[in-house]
Every structure is written in C-alpha cells, then in structure tokens.
Amino acid sequence: MTLTMAWVRKVGGVEEMVIASDSRLRSLGAWDAAPKIIPLPRGDVAIAFAGETDYAYPMMIQVANSISFYHGALTRRQPLAKLKGHLIRVINLMLDQLKDVPVDLKEAPAAFFLLAGYDWTAGEFRIWKLHFDKGIGRFTFAPTRGWGGEGNGDKVLSIIGDEVGEAREVVLEYLRRQGQIRAGGLDMEPMMALAHMVDSERYPSIGGHIQVAKVYKSMQCVPFAVRRNGARSLLGRPLLDYEESQTIPTLDLDY
Structure with missing residues (x-):
C-alpha cells in the first residue's frame, strides 16, 4: 500500500498546496521507486493514489489522458470542481470495462485517490x-x-493509504511540540510525519523515497526533486549523478 497526504500549507500570508507520498510497492517485495503523484496536464492540479496498483495505475493514466485530449479540461475552462466530476465519470467508465474477473477475486476496488x-x-x-x-x-x-x-x-489535510489514523496522530504530535494545536494553518508538519513513518520499521508497507509536488495560486503544479539522507530523487525515483536540471526545484528534507 502506501501513505499519501495533501494539505494546504500556510506560512505568513502565503498559501500553497503540498502533495507528498512514499514510493514503496509491496507486490514484488519492497520496491522503492514507484511514482504515486501525477501532475495533471492542465497545470493547476495533481492526482495521487494509495491502494491496489491493478486499479490505480490504469485509472490515473487514463485520467491524465482524458485531460490532454479534452480541450475544456486542458485549457481550464472546466473549473476544478467540474473537472472532478469528469474524472469520476472517466474512472467509472473504465470500471465498466472490467470483464472476466474470477468470482473469488471480484472484490470492491481497494484504490483511493487524492485530487488536489x-x-x-x-x-x-x-x-x-x-x-x-x-x-x-x-x-x-x-x-x-x-x-x-x-x-x-x-x-486542511487529507490522508489515504496505510496507517491513516497513526499518521494523523503523528501530525498532531508535531503540532503539539510547536504549540500550534489550536490555531493557524499547517506548515510542514505532515511532511515530518511522513518522513518519520517512512523511516520507521513499524510500517513495512510505507517506505522508500519521499515524493513531492506543489500547486500554487498561479495555477502551476510543480514536482520537486527531494534531497534526503544525502540522496536525490524525483517522484519516487533516485536520480542519476548526471541528472541535474535548472527547471526542477529541490526540496531539502535533511533536517
């Protein structure tokens, strides 16, 4: 499974949306290079998943395709609230195409998405x-x-995946330490909670490289390279030594 979060970060008078996740898949063992956040082509939104990849990956890719090839969605003429309805219809239409599922495997799809x-x-x-x-x-x-x-x-915080209740408690603990339990918005407390759970051996389904994207009021969705424990990664994949880019910002989580 996974642990994926989206929250509104408020620092002073500045607001931004942060979407963050781990990068672990468990079907082949612990595979720590899975993309779980996809910035969508229109630029003002991202989608992220938790759960069964058999459902989640095809649905996420077709969601992105549906925006690329639908002019109203791509140009943002279709507002975000209406886009959400369009994407639900795309996902359910895909679900209708699923056939020949053995009876003993036919269960409710354990796939969850955050649209932020x-x-x-x-x-x-x-x-x-x-x-x-x-x-x-x-x-x-x-x-x-x-x-x-x-x-x-x-x-404003939404969490999907494994250990959601535990993740919320860890966020609360970081808020308590900073005396922010009663007033004000979130800063990077959810990111600190995610890092804590990625590093802990108590949560074997959560691990690997932290991946991050941000959405700004300028309606730009920006993926971030992440520097952590001396290594750099982008959307869950470790970067090669020569992969330097002036266009991708870096978030340093070595704190």
Whole structure:
C-alpha cells in the first residue's frame, strides 16, 4: 500500500498546496521507486493514489489522458470542481470495462485517490478524496474540510493509504511540540510525519523515497526533486549523478 497526504500549507500570508507520498510497492517485495503523484496536464492540479496498483495505475493514466485530449479540461475552462466530476465519470467508465474477473477475486476496488489543486472559480485550494462506495457500486468523492474546533478550520489535510489514523496522530504530535494545536494553518508538519513513518520499521508497507509536488495560486503544479539522507530523487525515483536540471526545484528534507 502506501501513505499519501495533501494539505494546504500556510506560512505568513502565503498559501500553497503540498502533495507528498512514499514510493514503496509491496507486490514484488519492497520496491522503492514507484511514482504515486501525477501532475495533471492542465497545470493547476495533481492526482495521487494509495491502494491496489491493478486499479490505480490504469485509472490515473487514463485520467491524465482524458485531460490532454479534452480541450475544456486542458485549457481550464472546466473549473476544478467540474473537472472532478469528469474524472469520476472517466474512472467509472473504465470500471465498466472490467470483464472476466474470477468470482473469488471480484472484490470492491481497494484504490483511493487524492485530487488536489487550486480552484480559480472559488479562489481557494481544494482536495477531494476519490474512493469506491460499495453501497452504489461506483467510485465517488468526498471533499476535505478543515479539522474543526477552535482555530483548526485553517488546518486542511487529507490522508489515504496505510496507517491513516497513526499518521494523523503523528501530525498532531508535531503540532503539539510547536504549540500550534489550536490555531493557524499547517506548515510542514505532515511532511515530518511522513518522513518519520517512512523511516520507521513499524510500517513495512510505507517506505522508500519521499515524493513531492506543489500547486500554487498561479495555477502551476510543480514536482520537486527531494534531497534526503544525502540522496536525490524525483517522484519516487533516485536520480542519476548526471541528472541535474535548472527547471526542477529541490526540496531539502535533511533536517
């Protein structure tokens, strides 16, 4: 499985969307080079997954294709909220094409997605969790809202994958240490929690290189190279020594 997070980072008067994940797949052992975040072609949004790759990878690729070849989606004439509906329809249409599944293997798809970006019509960052609803037998969505409580409406965080409850508790612990449990938005506390769980042997399904993308109010989705433990990676893959780029920013997580 995996651990994937998206949150609105607020530092001073600056806001940005951060999407982060580990890079581990377990089907062939611990394979620590899997891309789990895909910046979508229109530039203001990314999609990330957790769960069964048999479902997730084909669906994510076709979601990206559907934007590339649909002018309204590609040019952002279709607002983010309506794009979300389009992508749900694409995913469910794909689900309808699945045939000849052995009865003993026919279960509800254990695939979850985060759609995270900037909605220019509302002037705000939005996160939706896309998931399979057994009651209707289709994929549907749920919006992510603030945590609630005093001062916590500004804390917008969505987590999918393994150990979601534990991940939330680790985030809370980092907030407590900084005295930020009651007021204000999130900074990099979710990233610190993700790094902690990637490094811990308690979570064998979570590991490998941390991958990160950010969405800005300028409606740009930017993948980041990540420097951690002396190594550099991009979207889950270690970079070769000669892979230097002036166009890809680097996030240093060696803190």
